[in-house]
Amino acid sequence: MRNQTISLRLLVLIIFIVLPFNGQAQEQEEDSKFIKDLKEFFTFYPNLKAAERDSTIYLQKFIAAPVVSYSPETNFGLGVGAKYLFKFNGSGEETRVSNMPITAQYTLNSQFFLYSGFEIFTNQEKWVIEGNILFQNYPLKYYGIGNNTPDSREERYDYTQFLFEPIFLKQMFTRYLFIGAGVRYNTIYGVDTVEGGAVETDAVDGFDGSTSAGAEVAALYDSRDIILNASEGWYLEFTHGEYFEALGGTNKFNLTRVDLRHYLDLSPRNHDVLAFQFVGRAVRGDQPLSEYSFFGSSEIMRGYQEGRFIDRDLLAAQVEYRKRFGDSRWGAVAFLGAGDVYRNIDQAQFETIKPNYGVGLRWMLDKSENLNLRLDWGFGQGTNNLYLSIAEAF
Template sequence: MLLVLLLIGFVLPTTSDAQIFEDAKEFFTFYPNAKAVEKDSTLYPSKFIAAPVISFSPETDFAFGIGAKYLFKFAGSGEETRVSNMPITFQYTLNNQYFLYSGFEIFTNQEKFVITGNILFQNYPRLYYGIGRNTEESAEEVYEYNQLLVEPIFLKQMFHRYLFLGGGLRYNHIYETKVEEDGLIAQNMRDGFDGSTSVGLEVAALYDDRDVILNASEGWYVEFTHGEYGEFLGGTNKFHLTRLDVRHFFKVSEKNDDVLAFQFLGRTVRDDLPFSEYSFFGSSEIMRGYREGRFVDRDLVAAQMEFRKNFKNTRLGAVAFVGTGSVFNNIADFQFGALKPNYGFGVRYKIDKTENLNLRLDWGFGRGTNEIYLGIAEAF
């Protein structure tokens, strides 16, 4: 089970304790444009909120790093423009492994354009159990690799205030792989197990009318991408990758701002996909309770529901979540009886009231497994 410790405590909302927390939060908060805001009060005060993180897992040993959020608006943006969000995570382990990640959503002035995407650079192990939804826990082995993933998507506001259309490029390079001798990967030698480069052009559509990006209480988020991958720009495989992410949020209690949140996630890959492009089941965002990659196949569907309870006049909150999902080789193989359950609960501590930004600690349970997750901002 993954153990994650963050060097920030939960405190009672007394006046003195609240001030202690504010002082501690300010120590980890930086304001890149503070001088410019002093001269021009119409500018949004950008924030870089960081916190030290220590984690441990059997495959990595102890890891040390920083989790952070960069929140900003471009000059000239007012209340009509939502806050841009760039999370940044960096960790380094005692096994000389590293992990650097940023998933971003950037709004230009008046939200005429949106730039979303991911940047990932890592040398990190992945646990592998075989292909399919019925693999055994006893088949576990470690697959190590280096990865560089860059995926910028550029979208333009079109036809509707919250509808954005566009496209982008996805580059996923896997190299310097290491597999266990006589293990499943070495025996099967699936295409790309010893490295691959995926290069694809994507078309994308986004509908996003959430009230707050980091912790929405109302609105819809619907993202669709379809990529055609080929042997241009160094690509090693030809295949198609389609993804759909649908989320909905609404308040169930105006008094305490309690929220009910839903998400559906679908991913399908066709043709000559390399090993790195299979769909991996489980993560800190969806199907919490399963290690990422516990089940692997070409296609994935998953759904979750989360109740978010806020305690009035405090920074504390709590969540309860339940979900289900599975992987399969083809849509014809989908069976409701094969869906795997997950459920769990968590606590929240609001580290920034202005941005409604929470520190989250979740304990997720799957079928015969459980995991602990800690991070900044909600799972979805």
């Protein structure tokens, strides 16, 4: 069996190691002085003085911690991971907390990674602003196109990527429905491949660089009670983008994405939650390599390295059981999923579907925001990976 990638993000000074797992002490004392001090050390309050003067103002939180990661492709990486949680002045209980994660890393192989995926609610949730900002110089492994590519074709290639995708959605018709539009700009450059290797041999359009520039329409239904770690509600996001050379892109194509989630509060007393997710992605036209559907990630199909299988379309689903141990900060999860990539979704076959499963530990970093630190161990067909980060996978 080939060596498997183990990717770790150690946040909050490896809190799973330094915090004592003492069940009796945790139950008798809700927050020990050590935990409080540790939490406060990594938490900043940008509007603390204003919130002290006016109790109606939400106390904003910026939670930051060191990030250490390792994988064979990157060597050791060092950086900072953070979550910015806030509400605009004038927002009350009817407005959910806005979430803006920020991650910045630099590796010993002179690679870098800067990312923010945000979801911002304006006052009374009249508008939602969501999207992604990504700037990275990171490697991927390439095995070819299709859902049955062999391990023997494994080849690493490096590239630099800049992605900018803001979407503006207005509340319409009902409390939780938002409709809007946005833009998406995704450029790949500085590609470094193995001379005469699989990437150059297959020569998929855009393998040596590309730019996707287009406009998107979007619809969002979001009735989750808590954005970072929902215990009940629905989430459905649909986006469809048209990409043109006239807008500065190198390719003309369209991209459709669907993300459906549902959360069931099985036992409010015991904090047991059952969560479901379905993801679909389809691209048509003259799409470059960077816009194909990449199978595997730290969010869905955990256990498979991102890009282990690549094709135009992707279907994947997962279910996760989440349990918290009494009133302590500790919890655990078990998850199970399945998915695959296809040339065309209507050609999907049950025989090729790939399973994944795994378990995880949780430690509640912020009880008021239900914000967890998660450690997951995911397994696929002949592969496994570890994931450690802030907030749930979905």
